[in-house]
Amino acid sequence: MRGRFGAITIILTCAAVVPIVDLALPESLRISEAVRGVFLYAILALGLNVVSGYAGLLNLGIAAFMAIGAYAFAILTCEIYPFQVGFWPGILLTLPIGALAGFVLGAPTLRLRGDYLAIVTLGFGEIVQDLLKNLDTVTKGTQGINPLPSPSFGGEAWTASDEYKWYYLLLAVLVIVVLFVRNLERSRLGRAWFSIRQDELASRSMGIRVERVKMLAFSTGAAIAALAGGLSASVLSSTGEPSNYDFQVSILALCIVIVGGIGGIAGVLVGALVMVGLNSIVLVKAAAALAALGIGGQGNVLLSPNNWKYLIFGLALVLAVRLKPDGLLPPRIERSMR
């Protein structure tokens, strides 16, 4: 295979053997549960990568689409609502719903200048949280919606103890998303995305219908983000409260894309591993270690690893842009696009 497909294959294969290695390790060192988070964020970041990496449209509200996916999945499947379509139809329906949400936001705003669009998406991210909080008749407000169904393959539904089944399900979805995104990247559409990212006016003068192409990127990204939202809600069996989908989530996704290498799939996978690994493996283990030593907690603000999150994300962004502007695994577009 050409291009970076090698790198993608290697990463995904390594991911597939993690649970096997994991079983051999003592409980405190097991990471497969945290790696599930990596998969979810990788899917989310792949969605963001279509919008911001390929088409160059900075979307600061990707978490809003994740929230839309999570709540759509919840309302369609939870037993407190009459719809109860089941896990698979629910998950599949998050895709068109997310795409529709992307269309609704994009239709009037995609003609705006780049940074104006960034602000509009940022605002959208806040508004969606407000809406989910305020429409509590429908969304149960800050309680979140639960319980949500898990997938079942003929037999009984999975429970929390089936963690390796979850692991492989998420991995499988990730692989499918990677394949689809790759198919789009290496097509006429992907080429149009790269071209408008580099020079919108020149592409327009070559007859590319910029609005339509941007809209496809925006909706595709939103659909993938919604899928990530639906999956994460199902894993947790709850949507959680609306503020679980706040600006921090959008920025974590952005960090993944920027640190990994904007515009490349392999980069996004590496970025997800690094950033989410830092966020939910290193920080969590550090907090546990500090707690075991009897320090940290409420007393001193500096001693709680959680309080360093913003600083870490911030530094990651500033340093990545400064030192490795193309990311850890930069895409080589002229090679991959054939």
Added chain:
Amino acid sequence: MQPHEVFLQQLITGLSNGMIIALIALGYTMVYGIIELINFAHGDVFMLGAFLALTLLGVLGMEAWSPTWRIGGVAIMLVGSALFCGGLNWTLDRVAYRSLRRASKLSLLVSAIGCSFICTNLGLFWGGVPMEVFAGGVAAAAPKDFPQLIPQTNLLGASAIRITPADIAVVVVTVPLMIGLVFLVNRTRMGRAMRAVAQDATAAALMGIPVDRVIGITFFIGGALGGFASVVYALYNNTIGFQMGYRAGMDAFTAAVVGGIGSLPGAVLGGLTIGLVRAMSDQYLETQWTNTIVFGMLVMILIFRPSGLLGTTRREKV
């Protein structure tokens, strides 16, 4: 209260808040005007200014001062926060933005978002400083009370409409600053250099204008305005928190865009518009929908006037 009194009261509240928003918006619009960057960290610089003001207040023990001395205390906080925020903003430009002048706009914006997060985190740590004004620094993330240095008594006596010394303070601080800024940009050598760099940095450099220094000074002035705004905000609202920069920054940036980014009168007009819309929406619709209303307004204005109310369209050079 009579309906018209309610309306007038909201008008006063809206204008006061609008003035503060406008002051922050000026910082955004100046920086955007000169290097086309949404200085994402500006809101957080503003937030840190408020924390510095509260620290000064605590260190100097201003709460115990007599009312006349308190005016001096406010002046100290204004100057201190302005210098601090200006310096901080200048430092951000020096450290995080200057090396990216030739990079893509996206990288620059991402760097600014990173700075914003770093500043937010500094605010969180600052809230954990064990001082009395920070409630001993126990709950670092909790909002902090900002003492009422300027009394909230009603100057109109028994009237149903309230105009407080704090309202007056807002006007007394913001209006001269705005006038001074317009004078600076339109009438001085420095202002001319700023406008030249904004129009074409390369040409300005060839004409012997020290572009980086001019940009640095713009950042300083923008940050200083944010510093003034932070003290006024804290005195007016009496509560500050490490996450307020995000919210205030968002309002202020919306104001700058609504008015037409890059335009100083536009930023003021936008700030007042946002302040009024917020106040009216709080009163006549439900408070919880205010953000949604403001967002809807932003989208509508951008659809029908893509460069804002007072903005001019920039043509791409082909």
Added chain:
Amino acid sequence: MSVLSAQGMTMRFGGLVAVQDVSLTVQEGEIFAVIGPNGAGKTTLFNAITGIYEPTSGVVQFSGREVRLGWTALTIARIALAFVLIGCTAVVAINVESLWTRVINANYVYLQPFPWGKAAGDFFRALAELPFSAGIATGCIGGCVGAATTLILWWRSRRTPDVIARSGVARTFQNIRLFNELSLVQNVLVGMDYRMKAGFWSALLRLPLFFSERERFHAEAEKLLEFVGLADRADSAAGSLPYGYRRRLEIARALAGKPKLILLDEPAAGMNPSEVVDLMALIRRVRDAGTTVVLIEHHMRLVMGVSDRILVLQYGKQIAEGTPAEIRANSACVEAYLGTESHG
């Protein structure tokens, strides 16, 4: 028959009149040059013709047709659809909580089957009982906003560069605008994009159409690169090309859409004499292959050598038009341009 006709073109930026009442007609199969001193408004004229600027006044026709999206039934249907959809959405959105209570909560008993028919009936009954302000008024306001938005977005997109390019008018840029990160073939393929049929789904699912089209257009792109003499570098990034080759790649990209008319903005800028000779040959070959050429150029040897007719601009006004021989004989032109700025 005229391929391009621009009549009474005026382009004003604020107080500055960049182009004033310029008219030109280009016949099929011609090589037509626009010359004039720097700042005479040549590029502005090109931009107004290709839709990057909307001319302050003047009419541009390609092959006798004004390229501008007109009022079609589809446009009107789209605006009407926006009115209905956004109007209905607004009503449902404003009343979502009361509707939800009445339709879903009132009918659903935990884990009991849901009476869909009754719920649907309740939904329409609840809609009909809405007060005027929350129902019809909201719907009308929402609908009007939606329709106005659709109208204004459509209005702004009537004569954008993509509309013009798709009608068979290609161009190059004075300050070369290639896609530097894409390979040469990819650059050419971008120019072919609007001739392709395979869309989102064929790419996503790799349907047969995707593969057949990819084969066909790749082969064609390689042929075009051969035509401009860049075939051996087809897979390197455009950004790595030496300057002289970039102009040629831009011409290949412009030709990729099989245009009837190609506008070249200073194609010889920065080229050395032997490259200019090659370029002249290339321009003739483009014309011989059936594409009409309009070019802006300062390089007099090239202009006089290839052009059939020349238009001279000065300070935004046209001061002469004619064959190379006529222009050479025109004292006003020589004074304005040739006499002072001749490149030889």
